[in-house]
Amino acid sequence: MALGNKGFAAGLTGTGKTGDTPPPVGAKLPPRTGVLQSRGNRLAELASGQTVTRDQELVDPAVCRIWEHHNRDYAALDAENCADLIESFQAQGRQEVPAIVRRLLGEPTHQFEVICGARRHWTAGYMRAHGQPGFKFLVEPREMTDEEAFRIADLENRSRKDLSDVERARDYAGALTRYYGGNQARMAERLSVSQSWLSRYLELAQFPLVVTEAFGTLHAIKISHAATLGPLMRHPLSAQAVTGEAEAIAEEQRERQQAGQPPIPAADVVKRLQQATRRKETARASAKPVEVAVRGPSGALLARGTRPQRGSNFIISVPRAATADRTQLRAAIDEVLDKLAHS
Known part of the structure; x- marks a missing residue:
């Protein structure tokens, strides 16, 4: 007699066929192989909660747009900073890790919004434009609020080295206002980070543009610099000294770049900015009333x-007894x- 679903599942999980004599207690069943083994392992993982299934789709990258609050500078992506993905896509012939997206309703030109995976999206478009016009973009659609989208993107990108601390800091500063009403404690709780850790990033986000330009590249600026330079930027006089020296350093960095020379190291930049405040303090102390x-x-x-x-x-x-x-x-x-x- 043909086995029903119950019998088929029993076969997959090793309990035997309907009508078979049960094996003796303690007896070992022969190992399953091939499709049955694979299916059995999959069912066991699902039953134990070790595996969660999600729907994934292969789509044209042109039907996807980048979320407006994505923390990566999409315009700055190119074949150089996406070289690792290009190599992987070419070697595998496909995209292995899906991008996380949201479905768009009532949008005439796009069907999805990319929450995590801007580099994967850019690379899929690059593949289509360079010899593989049928290359598909692998996506995993999810339903989420903007605040949830921010937290998911943050978790995915927090350990990525290709995202600078300044970009991450600016993303946090924007999210603090958009999703948490300026409540830093609430934001730290939602991100499962300490308030002091978050404060460093928020302070880094407040650095003037001229100070960030003094480092030559955003990737040279680290969160540790917020602890060093942040206190100097809180006071008008020392901040004036820092920005003044930063302008001079930024100009030197541009000249070095044009000449094909390496940028001034970040440690030297920080040292010069600190020295500028000390010169300012010395000048103030020596000035006569x-x-x-x-x-x-x-x-x-x-x-x-x-x-x-x-x-x-x-x-x-003015004299109290002035007669004028x-x-x-x-x-x-x-x-x-x-x-x-x-x-």
Whole structure:
């Protein structure tokens, strides 16, 4: 009699056929081979929860667009920084690891939105344009919110070396506002990271463009630099010294690049930026206080101005018993300001 589904499953799992005499207790069954072994292992994995099945599709990369909040600079992708994927796709003849996507509804030109896998998407398009017009993009569609999409992308990219710390930092800064209402503690909880770890990245995201340009390339800037330079950027005077030196270094980096020379090492860049703040502090400490006074025709004091040291605030005072009218006093104050500004 033909076996039913129950009997077939029993055969796969090694319990024997319907009607067979059960093997003695403790007896060993002969090992299964071929298709039965493969199917049996698969069923056992599914039953134990070790394996989760997901739907995957092979599609034209042209029907996919990159998620607007993706943390990778898609425009910067090229055959050089995707060389490893190009080699893999050519060797295997296919894409092995699927990209994670969301389905788009009501979108006339695209069917999917790429959440994770921008480089795989770019490489699939490259393959189609270079001798394999039928190459397909392997995707795994999932349903998720924007916040879930951000966390999935972050988990996939957190350990990738081809994504710079600055790109990751800027992604975190944008997500803090978009998904967590500026609540850093909540964001750290959702990402399962410490608040101090997250704070370093958020501080790195605030670095001015000129400071990042001083390193020559974003990949040279590490999260450790946030701990070194971050405190200097919090104070106006030291921040001014850092940005001023950064402009000079950035220009040197551009000249070196044009000449085909290697960039200034990151350690040297950091050292020069730190030294710039020390020179600023030394100059402030050595600057003498400035004091100016404006008097009327009779010699009476109209206004006095002082600046304790170079770079500090002005202090302007008018005698309580001043007899001059308001017009004269305003003119005297303007004169004090001019003299302090040019001293």
